[in-house]
Each structure stands twice: as C-alpha cells, then as structure tokens.
Amino acid sequence: MISTVNLDLLRRYADHQQFQAIVDYCSECDLAAHPELLPLLGLAQCHLGMGALLEQTLAMIGRVRLTLDSAARTDLAALHIARGELLDAQQILSEVLAEDSAHGMALARLAQCHFLQGDEVTAFELANRAVEQLPQRLPLQLFVIRLGLSLGHLSDLQSRLDTVLGALLAHQPELPDFLYAQYREQGIGQQLMLWIKAGEWARAEDWLELREKDLPETEFLSWVGLCAGVLAEVDDHASATDLLKKYTGDYPESLALTLQLAELLRLQGLAGQAVQMLRRHIQREPGSIALRTKLVDICAHQYAALAREHAEKALELAESDTETPQLHRLQALDALAMVERNEGHFARSLELYTQVLNEAPDFLPSLQGLGQQYLQQGDIDRAVECFERVKKLDPVKGYSALINARQFPDDDATLEKLEQAANRPSLEGSVRTGILFQLAAAWEKKKDYARAFDCATRANKASGRFLAYSPEQHRNDCARIRYCFGPELYKHRPECGVDSTLPVYVVGMPRSGTTLVEQILSGHSSIHGAGELGVIPQLIAGINRWERHTGSGRRYPDCVDDLTPYVTEGFANRVLEELRECEPSASHIVDKLPHNFEHIGLIKFLFPNARIISVRRDPRDIAVSNYFTDYQAKHGGMGFAYDLTAIGEQLADHNLLMHHWHSVFPGEILEVQYEDLIEDLEGNARRMLDYIGVEWEEEVLAFNELDRPVKTASVWQVRQPLYKTSKAKWERYKAYLGPLIKGTNARIEPDPIKDVITLPEPGLLTGGVDAYRDDRLDDAELSFKKMLHHIPDHASANFMLGLVYARKGYLSDGVSLMEKGFKRCPWKKEWRDDLVQAYELLGDTERAEEIRAKPVRRPAGPSQAGDMMPDVKSSTADSGNAIGAGKYV
Numbered sequence: 095m096i097s098t099v100n101l102d103l104l105r106r107y108a109d110h111q112q113f114q115a116i117v118d119y120c121s122e123c124d125l126a127a128h129p130e131l132l133p134l135l136g137l138a139q140c141h142l143g144m145g146a147l148l149e150q151t152l153a154m155i156g157r158v159r160l161t162l163d164s165a166a167r168t169d170l171a172a173l174h175i176a177r178g179e180l181l182d183a184q185q186i187l188s189e190v191l192a193e194d195s196a197h198g199m200a201l202a203r204l205a206q207c208h209f210l211q212g213d214e215v216t217a218f219e220l221a222n223r224a225v226e227q228l229p230q231r232l233p234l235q236l237f238v239i240r241l242g243l244s245l246g247h248l249s250d251l252q253s254r255l256d257t258v259l260g261a262l263l264a265h266q267p268e269l270p271d272f273l274y275a276q277y278r279e280q281g282i283g284q285q286l287m288l289w290i291k292a293g294e295w296a297r298a299e300d301w302l303e304l305r306e307k308d309l310p311e312t313e314f315l316s317w318v319g320l321c322a323g324v325l326a327e328v329d330d331h332a333s334a335t336d337l338l339k340k341y342t343g344d345y346p347e348s349l350a351l352t353l354q355l356a357e358l359l360r361l362q363g364l365a366g367q368a369v370q371m372l373r374r375h376i377q378r379e380p381g382s383i384a385l386r387t388k389l390v391d392i393c394a395h396q397y398a399a400l401a402r403e404h405a406e407k408a409l410e411l412a413e414s415d416t417e418t419p420q421l422h423r424l425q426a427l428d429a430l431a432m433v434e435r436n437e438g439h440f441a442r443s444l445e446l447y448t449q450v451l452n453e454a455p456d457f458l459p460s461l462q463g464l465g466q467q468y469l470q471q472g473d474i475d476r477a478v479e480c481f482e483r484v485k486k487l488d489p490v491k492g493y494s495a496l497i498n499a500r501q502f503p504d505d506d507a508t509l510e511k512l513e514q515a516a517n518r519p520s521l522e523g524s525v526r527t528g529i530l531f532q533l534a535a536a537w538e539k540k541k542d543y544a545r546a547f548d549c550a551t552r553a554n555k556a557s558g559r560f561l562a563y564s565p566e567q568h569r570n571d572c573a574r575i576r577y578c579f580g581p582e583l584y585k586h587r588p589e590c591g592v593d594s595t596l597p598v599y600v601v602g603m604p605r606s607g608t609t610l611v612e613q614i615l616s617g618h619s620s621i622h623g624a625g626e627l628g629v630i631p632q633l634i635a636g637i638n639r640w641e642r643h644t645g646s647g648r649r650y651p652d653c654v655d656d657l658t659p660y661v662t663e664g665f666a667n668r669v670l671e672e673l674r675e676c677e678p679s680a681s682h683i684v685d686k687l688p689h690n691f692e693h694i695g696l697i698k699f700l701f702p703n704a705r706i707i708s709v710r711r712d713p714r715d716i717a718v719s720n721y722f723t724d725y726q727a728k729h730g731g732m733g734f735a736y737d738l739t740a741i742g743e744q745l746a747d748h749n750l751l752m753h754h755w756h757s758v759f760p761g762e763i764l765e766v767q768y769e770d771l772i773e774d775l776e777g778n779a780r781r782m783l784d785y786i787g788v789e790w791e792e793e794v795l796a797f798n799e800l801d802r803p804v805k806t807a808s809v810w811q812v813r814q815p816l817y818k819t820s821k822a823k824w825e826r827y828k829a830y831l832g833p834l835i836k837g838t839n840a841r842i843e844p845d846p847i848k849d850v851i852t853l854p855e856p857g858l859l860t861g862g863v864d865a866y867r868d869d870r871l872d873d874a875e876l877s878f879k880k881m882l883h884h885i886p887d888h889a890s891a892n893f894m895l896g897l898v899y900a901r902k903g904y905l906s907d908g909v910s911l912m913e914k915g916f917k918r919c920p921w922k923k924e925w926r927d928d929l930v931q932a933y934e935l936l937g938d939t940e941r942a943e944e945i946r947a948k949p950v951r952r953p954a955g956p957s958q959a960g961d962m963m964p965d966v967k968s969s970t971a972d973s974g975n976a977i978g979a980g981k982y983v
Contacts, residue, residue, distance in 0.1 A: 099123055101165070104134050108172070109233065110273050113138035129158040133169035140176045164190045168199045180207045198227030202234050209237075212489065212511050214244055214518070232261060236280050243287050244518065251288055255281065283320055290324045295333060315341065315348050322354060327519030329559065331362055342371075346378065353388050354521075360392045361522050363560045369393045369400070376404075383408045383422040390429040394436055402437075405430040424450050428460045435467050443467060458487055462495065469499055490515040490529065497532040502539045509536055513549075527553040531724035538722070543826045550722050551830075554736040557724075563733025565743045565837075566845075572692065572747045573844035576754045578651040579695025584758070587655075587856070590662040591700045594670055598684045598786060601691035602709035603748050604732065605719035607768035610797070611709050612686040614779050617794035621786070622677035627685040629672050630693050633665060644859060645889020645919040652850050654699065658857040666700040682786055689731055691748060694755045694763070705786050708752060711768035714824035717741045717834045738830075742837020750842055769821055851884050859890055871898050889918035893925055900932055909936060920948075 107115045116138035120131050132155045139148040155170065162170065167186050174183035184207050190200040205220035218241040225231075225238055235258045242251050259281050266274050289298040298321055306314055318341045325334035338355040342348060352375050359368035372389040379385060386408035394401040408426040412418045431446035444467070450460040465480030477499050485492020493503060493512055503509060516529035530553035537546035598615070600608045616623030638649045646653065657665075673683040682705070690697065697704055720735040734740040755763060764785045771778045779794050824831065862877030878895040881888055893915030899908030909932045916925045926945055933942035 099128050108134060110270055113141045130166040133166055133173050137173045137176055164193060171203050175206060180210055183207050196227055198224050212515055214241055217241055218245055232277055239284050248292055255284055286321055287324050291328055315345060315351060319350055319354055323521055326521045329523045334358055349384060356388055358521060365392050365396060381411055383411050383426055387425045387429045394432055402433050405433045424454055424457050432463055456487055465495060494529055494532045497536050502536050523556060525556045527556045528724055534722050547827055547830050558736045561733040565740045569747055570844045572751050575651050577847050577850060578654055581758050589659040591702050592663055592666040593703055594701060595703050596670055596673055596683055597701055598682045598705045599690050599697055600684055600686040600707045602688050603716050604688045605716050606709045606711040608686045608688050608709050612684050613797040614794050615684050617797050618788055618791050620681040620788050622680035623684045624676040626687040629669050630690055647887055655853045656856045662700055698759055706763045708763050708765050709768060710765060713745045718824045718827055738833040739837035742834045745838050746842055853884055862894060871901055874898050889915040905936055
C-alpha cells in the first residue's frame, strides 16, 4: 500500500493519456485516506470504459466532494467533461475561479467547456488567460492556436506555433510515442492552416510537394484533404478544387479525397461535375456503398432516376454482404428513403426511416429526413418532435430545422450561439449561409429588423459567389421570348396544339402567392394540385437537344417557328400523359411552377384552351420575401433572388412579359391579386373556379386542412389559416430597398435582336427527310434548299442535300455539302459512314481512311433532355449507308 501519493505524477499521466497507469497506481493506494485521488481515478475509468467501477468511484466522490481542494475539484470537472456533463463541470470550475481567478487549470477546463458548447469566442479568451498561468503546457498552447485559427486571430500565432514545435522536440524523450505523434500531427496541421489563412498558400503547396515521397500515403493524403478544406474555409474554392482534382487524379483510389471533392463541387453549384466524377469512380469501384450514397445525396433533386438506381444498388450491396459496416447499411437505407420521399412515396420512405431509427435511434440524417417529410405532409407536431431530437444531437442543425418549422428560440443567447456557428468556417466557406437565413427569420420574429436584414444580406452575398445568374442574359432572353411568340406566330400556325382543358397553370414571381392559389384550387373535388412540375422546362430542354442533334445552330425560343402541327400535337399529348399520371381521375391538373410565366407562349401553342392564372403581389413584398428565402439555388433559375437589384430587374422583366402575354392573348389569362385574395378569400376563389369552369365547392376555403404534400419554400405557410401579416411586410425594411427600387425602375433596354430567323413554314427539314425516304428526290431537294436559304449553315439540311445530289449523280457537289454538315456535327457516326462511302465512290481512299480513323464522341449535354420529344425516328436526319443502299435507313 502506497502511504504517500504523487499527484503531480498522476496528473502527468492524465495529460499523457496513460489512464491504465493511473488505475494501477490507485489500486495500491488507500483511497479513503487520499480522496483527492478519486477524481483522477474516475477520469481514467471513464476513458477506459470501466462502467461498473466508475459508478463505485462516483459514489465515493459524492461522499467526499465537499472536502476536496481546488485542484481535486478541477480534476472532478475534467471527469464531468469526459462524461459530457458540461453544466456540472462549469458549476465546479466557476466555484474554483471564484476562490482563485488565476487558477490555470480551471481556466483551461472552463475554456474547454465553452468550446464544446460552440462558444469559441469565450473559449479563446479563457484559454489565453490559462496560458499566462501555464505557459509550458503543450496541449493548452495547441488549443489556443486552434481557436485563434478558427476565429481568424492570426497576429501572433506563428511565433506561438514556433515555440510549441520547439518545445515539442525538446520534450519528445519524455512523451509516449503515440502522444508525441498526436502533438506533432496537430502542429503540422496548424502550420498548414496558418499558412493558408495568412494568404501564403504557396508555402503550404510547396510543403505538400516536398513531403509527398517522404510521408506514408495515408498521412500525406490527409494533409491534402486538410489543405483543401482550409482553402474552402477562406473562400478560395477554386484552389481547393484544383488541389483535389490533382490528387484524386494521382490517387484515384482515395475515397476520402473523392468524397470531399464531390461535396466541394456540389457546394459550388457544380452538381453535374460531381455526378460525372462519382460515376467514373463507381465504374472503378462498383462495390463502394459510400460512393453510391454520396452520388444519391448530390443528384437526388436533379436526376431522380439516377438517384434511385444508385440508392437501390447501394442497399442491395449492403444487404448482400454480412460484413458490411452498420454505418454503410444505415446510409444506404437513408439514401433510398430520401429518394422515395422526393418522389412522394411517403409510406415507403416512412418504412425505411423507421427501419433506420429502430436500429440506430440517433442516426442524424434519418431524423432530419423524417422531420422534413412530416413537415411536407403538414404534420407539424411530429416534425417538431424529430427536430427536437436532432437538437439534442446537433444543436445547430436542430435549431435551424426548428426555425424552418417556425419554432423560434425564446432567448437571444441561443441566437447568438447560432450566429457564432454561422461564422464558423467550413467547406462551404467563411460563413454558413443556411444558418444565416434561419437567423434572419428568427430576428424578424423578434422584430429586430436591422439584425434580420443584416443576416439575410450576408447570406445572400455568400451564396452569390457560386451563382452564374446574369440579369442581362435574363432580360435578353425575355426580349427574345416576346419577339418569337408574337401574334403573327399564332396567326400562321392555327392548327397547332390540342384542345384539352386538363392543364391549369398557376404562374407568377416566386413568393407571390402561387402556392396559396394552388392549395385553394386543390380543395375542389375535380382539381388536383401537382405542385411545381418540371414538364415545360423538360420539354424546352428536349427542343434544344433536337436542334443540337440536327445542327441547326438555333435554340428555343428562336426555333418555335419550325414546330409543325404533328410535332406540337406530340408534345401536347406527352405533357397530358405526365399530368394524368399525377391523378388519373381529375378533370384539371394544376402545375404551379412560378417561372412558367416565361413560357406562356409555348403553353398556349400546345394548349390553346389552357387555363392560366397569373398571381400578382406588391413587388416590394415579393422582393423582401425572396431575399429572406434560402432557395439553395447554386444552379437553376433562382439566382436572381440573392441580390436586391437583380430582384428588381426580374420584377420589371416579369411585368413587361405579362403585359406582352395579355396583349397576345387578351382576356384569356386570369389575374389574381394576392392582397385581394387574403382580404376576400371566397370572392376570389369563386372567380378562379368560374374561370376554370367548375362548380363552386365550400371545401376550397379550408385549404390549410388539405392532406397533401408541399415541397416548396411555402411548406409552412400553407398549413396555417389565412393570415394578413404578410401584407406590406416590406415597410419593415424600406430603409434598405434602394437597390430594389433602382433595379425595378431602370429602363428595360435589352440588346438588339439581330439574329432571329423566321421560317416561312414549319417542317422544311423533316418534310425533306420524309421525301428523301420516299425517293421523291426533287421534293427533298426543294425542301432542303428552302431551309438553307434561311439557315445556310444548317448541318442536317446541308448533309441531306449532299445525299440528294450524290443520289442524283452529282457526287462531287454532294460530298462538299456532306463535308460542311459533318464538320458541324462530327459526333454523328452515320454521317461519318456515309461520308466515307462517298469518298470511296470518288476514289479518294486516303481521305476515307482518315475520316474512318477519327473517333466519334457524343457532345456533352443533359442526359435526360429530349425525353419530351415525340417519335422522331421517321424524321431523323441520320442517314446510314444512304448512298449505297439507295434509300434512307
């Protein structure tokens, strides 16, 4: 039995994480005579997982706690920290510091408590005070440097780090090997971080290049990942991306770098690049569940079919191998649950989420996903219950989700902590925009409008770095739409479209009230609200793909003059098919994609009798609402919403475009004013139902009680009874709206339209191809020549006219035209084969072999574009041995 104890030795053991040595030492001591050992023993037992013995020690501590001196109570605080009992630790440390405000270890451990609670500012202040008392403690010095790096307090960190690294070398003999390696790793990481945060990325880059051959591959790649993460934190995402692309190329088997690069690309709005990269890696590692679930996470909202394919495969892989780690299996289940939720299969997603949470009740992604599903379905109470559980596991994510469900924290202190979290750098950059948007809503709720607007402004500014939105391009696009969809188009194309009244389009600026209007209409027994459908944008993508396929050099909307009655009927019927799939029994299906206001001309081209409801609202309220909404729009058409001037310009573009549509379709579009709607719900509901052509039903007034999912930014509002507080909301922020007024009132002066070609008749290309297939070569020649008269560089018209000439015996002239067409579309294998055949008929075998040797690659383009195209096999401009066969194949 040891009669005297060496507490300094035991505390050094604790510093060196030699916990078994503490247990062994204490086993030889009289603990009743030396109660000051108990906190250190408990700390060791906690770290070693000795649960039963720890409970006995805690009971002993409870009996002697009041007799412990300040040093032993500080040790006891360390035990509470290890057990996650931060409030108990803070209480003890506050008592110690009340007795001795310069108690170094108490200051250090109180700093640790604040750090673990997310309060880095207070932690940094306390840790600096602790260092003044304990300047030789390496872990404390490293902790201060870590906090200084995180907070951006860089002024004296290099000298501190130099001192620490020097001391580390001096103390190496007395440190356990694992602890020396741990401190060395922290020091290297902090040096790399300091170089990058001080703007000396070149020094860190040189260090990586010099150490690549000396360090173990795993360690070296970990430093690459760290550097990429810090570069992103200082908003140098370009350098971070370049670095990761370089080393994922050199080390393609590195899963960690691949996943980091995928996430970095996603955060920059480059989801397409991330998807393509992950698909390449999956081809090399088809059994990787982690790669597949990451792919699902990135593409779930944009590429639904691809997401489902990889989610199902990930789960298949997880369930077919009994050795699959539990985490990977949970991730696969969660990925498939997200896919099912996005597609509206809520029973199936609930089943999957429940399976995950029964197995792992604290699995955060599934708790968040299930809460979001409940929110979409209007079950606010269950959503809040999920988010409260999230809050216990991750306070920042939990509070953000609760704010999104309009459950606001009561105290300012919580919001202050959230703001600290928002300013904590991450892969997203120097600020976390999602948290800032939630804070804007929370401060608005507390009527602190200055802070609310400041948070929204910082969030929008940070998001704007990744957006490629161009107000000038949008203005030019709108001018082009007005030009192409003028009254003359409909006068000269009277037979286009179908007579169906199934589609109802609710359009308007985002946040104008389109969701409310759709929700009211959906209360009618004959009307189904389908939400924001992508049918019309998909159709336009298909039209553009067809124009690329033919090599016309044109795109939507310029090419609408080439749509024949046959093609428009095919388009319309495909749209109707998709709408009927939403609800086969409904007489009317509502598509409320707001930006369909840009495509009213195409909608009326397809459906002359379509009902279109345009929702208008005070533009200032629209602007403020958009400015405060986190659309996470690092892609797509919502980029305008992150800048007040751009919002104002978009409002002006919308207003002019709606004026145009009313002039082209007088009396055919119903205008609904949001402010009038909330003042007189029944009167305006009757107007809308009369316009659609259905009988009145009282149920439409209970719109907030509908059992239907809502996926838009209005997910919370539509579950509430009609409220009027959203009227004139802009007045709270009128002092900040100068840029909005400037953008709205500026003259609309798009670039002159010089290159739009108007064809006198549609279908010249397809008509010529049909004539060619029927061996009516003169008719085909005339049709192709008409097309080339208007579009001289049209690839398909040139190539097909070349085939006509070749068939008529003018082989040399034909080859010249075929060459011209193929040069514009070198990916067309059939054209290449025909051109090779033509060269051989001319006796130019050298040229034939040269062309044959060139690889044929498809042009890059949306993988799912063109799905809305009608059957074009009978009118395609791909030939395929058309000369030798004497016919079109």
